[in-house]
Structure formats: C-alpha cells, structure tokens
Amino acid sequence: MxxxxxxxxxxxxxxxxxxxxxxxxxxxxxxxxxxxxxxxxxxxxxxxxxxxxxxxxxxxxxxxxxxxxxxxxxxxxxxxxxxxxxxxxxxxxxxxxxxxxxxxxxxxxxxxxxxxxxxxxxxxxxxxxxxxxxxxxxxxxxxxxxxxxxxxxxxxxxxxxxxxxxxxxxxxxxxxxxxxxxxxxxxxxxxxxxxxxxxxxxxxxxxRPPHDDRHWLGVAIALAENCSPVPGAYNVGAVVVAADGTELARGYSRETGPDVHAEEVALDRVDPADPRLAGATLYSSMEPCGVRRSRPVPCAHLIAASAVRRVVYALREPPVLAAGGGDAVLRAAGVTVVEVPDQAFLVRRTNGHLIPTF
Ligand SMILES: NC(=O)c1ccc[n+]([C@@H]2O[C@H](COP(=O)([O-])OP(=O)(O)OC[C@H]3O[C@@H](n4cnc5c(N)ncnc54)[C@H](OP(=O)(O)O)[C@@H]3O)[C@@H](O)[C@H]2O)c1
Ligand SMILES: [Zn+2]
Structure with missing residues (x-):
C-alpha cells in the first residue's frame, strides 16, 4: 500500500x-x-x-x-x-x-x-x-x-x-x-x-529516500556471518544497490580467495559499464580499508576508482590490523560517505576474534 x-x-x-x-x-x-x-x-x-x-x-x-x-x-x-x-x-x-x-x-x-x-x-x-x-x-x-x-x-x-x-x-x-x-x-x-x-x-x-540505508546495511552486516574466521582478518559483508533499490552485487570477506575483501568481491561482480552504478550505494559492514597489508589496492581506492559515488558503513575500522582511514580517502575522492555507528555493535559481534564486542 x-x-x-x-x-x-x-x-x-x-x-x-x-x-x-x-x-x-x-x-x-x-x-x-x-x-x-x-x-x-x-x-x-x-x-x-x-x-x-x-x-x-x-x-x-x-x-x-x-x-x-x-x-x-x-x-x-x-x-x-x-x-x-x-x-x-x-x-x-x-x-x-x-x-x-x-x-x-x-x-x-x-x-x-x-x-x-x-x-x-x-x-x-x-x-x-x-x-x-x-x-x-x-x-x-x-x-x-x-x-x-x-x-x-x-x-x-x-x-x-x-x-x-x-x-x-x-x-x-x-x-x-x-x-x-x-x-x-x-x-x-x-x-x-x-x-x-x-x-x-x-x-x-x-x-522516501531512494535508499533504504538501514535495510541494506543490515544485509551487509548479515553477509559477514558467512565468512570463515581467520586470525589476521576481519569478517565483513558488502552489497551494491542501485538507486531504485535493485541489488547489483554482494560479497563477503575471503569469499573468492584467501585475501579478498568483501567490497572487492562485490565490486568484481558488477559490470563496470552498468549505468546504474553512478546512482548506486555500496553498503559495507565495516569502513572500507584505506591501507592494506595483503594486496596493493585498498578498498577505498577501488571504490573511488569505480563509478559508485556513495558508501554507507557501520563500524569505523579499529586500529588493530591496519591504520584504517578509508572514510577520509573516499571523502577526498568526492564519494558521499555515511557512517551508521549505532549498528556498529553488530559488526563487533562478528569480529569478536579481533576486537572487543562492546
Ligand atoms: N491544514 C491542514 O491541512 C489540516 C488537515 C487536517 C487537520 N487540520 C487541523 O489539525 C487539527 C487536528 O489535529 P490534531 O493533531 O489535534 O488531531 P488529529 O490528528 O486529527 O486526531 C487526533 C486524534 O486521533 C485519535 N487517535 C487514536 N489513536 C491515535 C494514534 N495512534 N495517533 C494519533 N491519534 C490517534 C485520538 O482521538 P480521540 O481524541 O477521539 O481519542 C486523537 O485525539 C485541527 O485543528 C484541524 O483543523 C489541518
Ligand atoms: Zn578492504
């Protein structure tokens, strides 16, 4: 109705x-x-x-x-x-x-x-x-x-x-x-x-806003439950959604390989020529990485180089494994970034092996 x-x-x-x-x-x-x-x-x-x-x-x-x-x-x-x-x-x-x-x-x-x-x-x-x-x-x-x-x-x-x-x-x-x-x-x-x-x-x-942010952020957070935990990496989920609410791709950490990040999996699954990407939002349970130990290009740079111009995440990357800073990288590249900190506790729960779950 x-x-x-x-x-x-x-x-x-x-x-x-x-x-x-x-x-x-x-x-x-x-x-x-x-x-x-x-x-x-x-x-x-x-x-x-x-x-x-x-x-x-x-x-x-x-x-x-x-x-x-x-x-x-x-x-x-x-x-x-x-x-x-x-x-x-x-x-x-x-x-x-x-x-x-x-x-x-x-x-x-x-x-x-x-x-x-x-x-x-x-x-x-x-x-x-x-x-x-x-x-x-x-x-x-x-x-x-x-x-x-x-x-x-x-x-x-x-x-x-x-x-x-x-x-x-x-x-x-x-x-x-x-x-x-x-x-x-x-x-x-x-x-x-x-x-x-x-x-x-x-x-x-x-x-209504074109994006139902809370819903899709919830999807990204739930996706992280699929990750097999490893000592040196986070469990993250990511989903790319078009302006009309159509899901374009999703992924989670290590889904397609040992060092692959959730945002990377999702971005690999979209067609870079899809015109819907320009109005799309990437939802990630955690702030996309700005510094990365495992591979040459951090996710914030991958997103900035893609057509996606909006990112929503719940938990700012804690200074445990790397320096973080993806939020600032994205903003500097002109990407709209929305942090939803009241959902961060859920992300902590899926990452209890690395960070406190308060
Ligand atoms: N300018 C406009 O476009 C426009 C349009 C409409 C109205 N108005 C004006 O708005 C004023 C009326 O507004 P109002 O805020 O006083 O009243 P309202 O929203 O018209 O009615 C409120 C009444 O609805 C009932 N109600 C039952 N469950 C409710 C719920 N869950 N939430 C809200 N109400 C519930 C209660 O009735 P009971 O008291 O019977 O229990 C409550 O007193 C009038 O002055 C009218 O002229 C202007
Ligand atoms: Zn990353």
Whole structure:
C-alpha cells in the first residue's frame, strides 16, 4: 500500500490557528489539486480531532472525477477512515454519510460500537500500523492521509509515509496546531520529488529516500556471518544497490580467495559499464580499508576508482590490523560517505576474534 500525506501549512508551520473557525490556508486551485489527489485514492484517513473540529465531508467534489472513478469500477468516493480512542464523534456528522471505518483500541471496541456502530463499521486496532495492515488487507492500494497533526506525527515517526505533499501558504498564523509535534523520527533526509506553484501556494512533494540505508546495511552486516574466521582478518559483508533499490552485487570477506575483501568481491561482480552504478550505494559492514597489508589496492581506492559515488558503513575500522582511514580517502575522492555507528555493535559481534564486542 502506498501512503500519501496531504496537508496545508502556514509559513510559520501551523495546520490551524486554534480558533473556532476553520483556517483557510489555500485557494480554489489548490483545493482542486487535492480533489484530484483524492480521486486517485482508495481511502482517506483523518484523525478523530480533525473530524470533530473541521467536520469534513472528504468527498471527491468534481463530477467528472467521480464519473471516471465509477467507469474504472471504483466507488464514487474513497472510503473514509478515522481512528479514535475516546469514540467522541457525532454519528450524524457528514463524515459518516457514506461508507466509513472507525478504528479504536480493542479495549474500547464495545463502547465505540455503541455510539458509532450505526453510522460506521467500528474495528479494533492496536496502533496505526495495525490500521494500515487492515486497510491493506481490504485492498486499499493508495491511502491518502489528510491530517491532523497527531496522526501525521505518529505516521512519520513510525516511518509509515511513502509520500508527503505539503502546501505552504504565505500566511503567518502565530500559534495554534503545529504541523508536526515533537517525536523521534527516522534519521536521514527525505527526497524532494517536486516543487509546484499553485496560485500563491508552494506545493512541495517529498518521498522516501531512494535508499533504504538501514535495510541494506543490515544485509551487509548479515553477509559477514558467512565468512570463515581467520586470525589476521576481519569478517565483513558488502552489497551494491542501485538507486531504485535493485541489488547489483554482494560479497563477503575471503569469499573468492584467501585475501579478498568483501567490497572487492562485490565490486568484481558488477559490470563496470552498468549505468546504474553512478546512482548506486555500496553498503559495507565495516569502513572500507584505506591501507592494506595483503594486496596493493585498498578498498577505498577501488571504490573511488569505480563509478559508485556513495558508501554507507557501520563500524569505523579499529586500529588493530591496519591504520584504517578509508572514510577520509573516499571523502577526498568526492564519494558521499555515511557512517551508521549505532549498528556498529553488530559488526563487533562478528569480529569478536579481533576486537572487543562492546
Ligand atoms: N491544514 C491542514 O491541512 C489540516 C488537515 C487536517 C487537520 N487540520 C487541523 O489539525 C487539527 C487536528 O489535529 P490534531 O493533531 O489535534 O488531531 P488529529 O490528528 O486529527 O486526531 C487526533 C486524534 O486521533 C485519535 N487517535 C487514536 N489513536 C491515535 C494514534 N495512534 N495517533 C494519533 N491519534 C490517534 C485520538 O482521538 P480521540 O481524541 O477521539 O481519542 C486523537 O485525539 C485541527 O485543528 C484541524 O483543523 C489541518
Ligand atoms: Zn578492504
């Protein structure tokens, strides 16, 4: 399932000014853009507070778009979905006018079914991930999330958003409901996919980073488990991944010969003329070597000489066997280097014969 967030924010980062009246942030052209987006989605999710405060209908307004949906075999409007703990929602609100789903914690299911059961299908969910799993199982392929702040913050914190469309309005509000609350968000940068001017509003679309670094670094770390340990060398895993997430090659230490390093094995397995290498990332459980005892060319130099321009590793090479320094060699060659030290403990575990495993 693809999860798209759409919201409008003031220039100073508010979704709403907190007053009794609903704050108008964008104009007709931007509302029409959102209408077009709604028409492409199977379901629309908003938090219970948004239902209470904004009283939204969440319909596709354009007749033409609704007819197109029907011609494509879909219902006129996306399924409306909300999530509530309190169940404090008005069953006569326009939100419930057509098919709607209300998710609530299992403990409150009976109570919420009592108030809203006639207006909507009330379902149990432990958390937001559970809600998304349920919707996915119902065949929702595109889910649009239209706020508010609590729902957006929770989804982003859990890494559940694939696409984020933010309309930034040239208004200063000064206070109210912040776009996002505080939270621990997944590290790293999103990708700016598009910038569009719609009347006086700037619409920015962000997507997930092209690389799922933690996943692929985990693959590289796990690959090192395949190494046969020797007293004088590390156990390392490496994988080369294209920008679209396609794996191009993998390898581990000594896989193809007694002194061969993991990065070398992986690089030997890619086609140097493959155009995908320019956007690819090499993941290595350990910092690629900058100095090497066994062979003439250290891995950092091999990578710098290849078309690969991005390296992610977990453990900086400890000064045990050689001087290390591969990180600096790569950076000096213009390669983007990302160190993910919080995964280093896993790499220490596979190298307990040489370094402490703390
Ligand atoms: N500018 C925009 O694009 C835009 C879009 C949407 C909303 N808004 C504004 O945003 C404000 C509402 O945002 P909000 O942050 O107050 O509320 P919200 O995100 O709309 O709803 C939060 C409510 O959802 C329920 N909930 C249940 N489980 C949850 C979970 N795991 N995580 C988060 N919420 C969960 C709770 O309902 P119960 O309280 O019932 O238990 C919670 O109070 C309104 O002022 C609205 O005008 C603006
Ligand atoms: Zn090496």
């Amino acid at each position: 693809h999860v798209v967030v759409s919201c409008a924010v003031s220039l100073d980062g508010y979704l709403d000014d907190g007053s009794a009246r609903r704050l108008i942030l964008s104009g007709p052209a931007d509302l029409d853009r959102v209408d077009a987006l709604r028409a492409t989605c199977d379901a629309i999710l908003v938090g219970a507070n948004t239902v209470r405060r904004d009283n939204p209908r969440l319909r596709v307004h354009s007749d033409v778009r609704r007819q197109e949906r029907v011609r494509a075999g879909k219902p006129e409007n996306p399924l409306r979905v909300t999530i509530t703990g309190s169940g404090d929602l008005d069953p006569d609100a326009p939100f419930f006018g057509h098919e709607a789903l209300v998710f609530t914690a299992p403990a409150g299911l009976d109570r919420v079914t009592g108030t809203l059961g006639k207006a909507a299908t009330v379902l149990p969910a432990e958390d937001l991930a559970d809600v998304l799993r349920d919707l996915d199982a119902r065949g929702v392929e595109r889910l649009l999330v239209e706020g508010g702040s609590a729902i957006l913050t929770a989804l982003l914190a859990q890494g559940l958003v694939d696409e984020l469309q933010v309309a930034i309005a040239p208004i200063l509000v000064g206070g109210g409901v912040r776009f996002l609350g505080g939270g621990v968000f997944p590290p790293g940068r999103l990708t700016l996919v598009e910038m569009r001017r719609v009347e006086d509003v700037a619409v920015l679309t962000f997507g």
